[in-house]
Amino acid sequence: MASIGIFYGSSSGVTKGVAEKIAAALEVEDFNVFNMEEDFTDFDDMFAFDILIFGCSTWGSGEVQNDWRDPLLDLDNDKPSFAGKTIALFGAGDYKAHGEQFVSALGILHDKFKARGATLVGSFPTDGYTYTYSFAERDGRFVGFPFDNINEEDKTEARLAAWLDGLKGELGL
Ligand SMILES: Cc1cc2nc3c(=O)[nH]c(=O)nc-3n(C[C@H](O)[C@H](O)[C@H](O)COP(=O)(O)O)c2cc1C
Known part of the structure; x- marks a missing residue:
């Protein structure tokens, strides 16, 4: 069976909480769940897995969460190959204050x-979400699973279940 690793960056714990739910749903063991701040050393940590699920909230104005910054700089500089790796993305935002x-x-992680x-x-799908602009929107869909636990936490569970259903189908899990 394909191995799954979850790597997340989360400043106030929102993306972390969803990372733990994804891990439970996909039966990913705790030691295969990496907090980018504490557990990530280098890309070899990621290369150990076939399927990578990356969590990253958005900070600044459309920027990646702090713990992803250096790894993305390394990605740009060292240009490691992720050929053969399958990656899914999820992350928290705030559509009212940062719509x-x-x-x-x-969108940044997707492109890199x-x-x-x-x-x-x-x-x-972007259906049911409200925002002015998102760099994560491509051809009418988000490139991963977005959630907003600041304004609509009540919707996250159903959205997550729908995303996981689709993801499992895509991955043949
Ligand atoms: C200073 C600041 C900047 C933010 N910028 C954005 C943004 O550009 N886009 C967005 O969707 N959310 C933005 N947010 C909202 C955070 O993504 C949101 O609080 C999220 O729940 C944090 O998740 P985390 O705890 O996993 O880091 C911002 C929040 C703060 C405090």
């Missing part, structure tokens, strides 16, 4: 890992 860059970090040869899966 001009809603969950845009997912696609450029390194990865296959990106797990896009999600």
Whole structure:
């Protein structure tokens, strides 16, 4: 069976909480769940898995969560190959205070890992979301699973279940 690793960056714990739910749903053991701040050393940590699920909230104005910054710089500089790796994305945002860059970090991760040869899966419909602009929106869909636990936490569970259903189908799990 394909191995799954979850890597997340989360400043106030929102993306972390969803990472733990994804891990439970996909039966990913705790030691295969990496907090980018504490557990990530280098890309070899990621290369151990066939399927990578990356969590990243959006900060600044459409920027990646702090713990993803250095790894993405290393990705740009060292240009490791992610060919043969399948990557799905998820991340928190706030559509009311930051609807001009809603969950845009997912778009950044999408482009950077696609450029390194990865296959990106797990896009999600934009239906039911409100925002002005998102760099994570491509051809009418988000490139990963966005959630907003600041304003609409009540919707996250059903959205997550729908995303996981689609993802499992795509991955043949
Ligand atoms: C200073 C600041 C900047 C933010 N910028 C964005 C943004 O550009 N886009 C967005 O969707 N959310 C933005 N947010 C909202 C965070 O993504 C949101 O609070 C999220 O729940 C944090 O998740 P985390 O705890 O996993 O890091 C911002 C929040 C703060 C405090």
